Amino acid sequence: MDRVRIDKWLWAARFFRSRALAKEAVAGGKVHVNGLRVKPSKEIMQGENIEIRRGWEQLEVEVTGVSDQRRSAPLAATLYRETSASIEARARRAEARKQQAVTHSPPARKPTKKQRRQIHRFRQLDDL
Numbered sequence: 776m777d778r779v780r781i782d783k784w785l786w787a788a789r790f791f792r793s794r795a796l797a798k799e800a801v802a803g804g805k806v807h808v809n810g811l812r813v814k815p816s817k818e819i820m821q822g823e824n825i826e827i828r829r830g831w832e833q834l835e836v837e838v839t840g841v842s843d844q845r846r847s848a849p850l851a852a853t854l855y856r857e858t859s860a861s862i863e864a865r866a867r868r869a870e871a872r873k874q875q876a877v878t879h880s881p882p883a884r885k886p887t888k889k890q891r892r893q894i895h896r897f898r899q900l901d902d903l
Contacts, residue, residue, distance in 0.1 A: 776841055781808065781825075782815040783843040789851040790827055790834075805829070825855075831872065835861035 779787075785797040785806065798815040800806055807826040808819060819825070819838055827834045836855040845851070886894060 776843070778818040778820050779841045779843045780815065781806065781813060781817045781819050784819055784838070784841060784854070785827070787842045787845050787851065788854040789845070789848060790829070800827075800829070824858075831868065832865060833861075833868075834865070 782794055782798040782801055785791050785801070786794040791797040791800060801813060801815045801817075804812050805828045806813065808817060809824055810826070819841065821838050821841060823838045825836050825838060827836065835858045837858065838854065839856050840854040842854055
């Protein structure tokens with residue numbers, strides 16, 4: 776096997792829990808092959824670069840193997856290799872999120888009914 780559909784490969788490589796989720800991500804523009812947006816039926820082969828966005832993560836991987844069967848995680852990890860630039864960028868973004876979480880302090884308690892009304896009135900004035 777030298778070619779496989781992108782949605783099947785993403786599922787087999789364990790980027791998504793189901794093939795339906797993989798198909799939805801590809802159709803939604805969260806997956807790019809060689810810099811281009813693709814359809815779920817796009818066939819990929821070894822050596823192609825894939826960019827995947829899942830929540831906070833943005834991965835850039837190179838296809839090192841193709842499979843349309845979901846195997847164990849160690850075998851699935853052999854289907855791709857993440858680029859060093861992607862690893863560094865993910866680490867930087869994770870550190871920035873951690874720093875942002877440290878500086879953000881949640882309110883000490885929930886607003887009272889009166890305070891909620893004031894907040895709603897304030898936001899309505901912002902919308903005008």
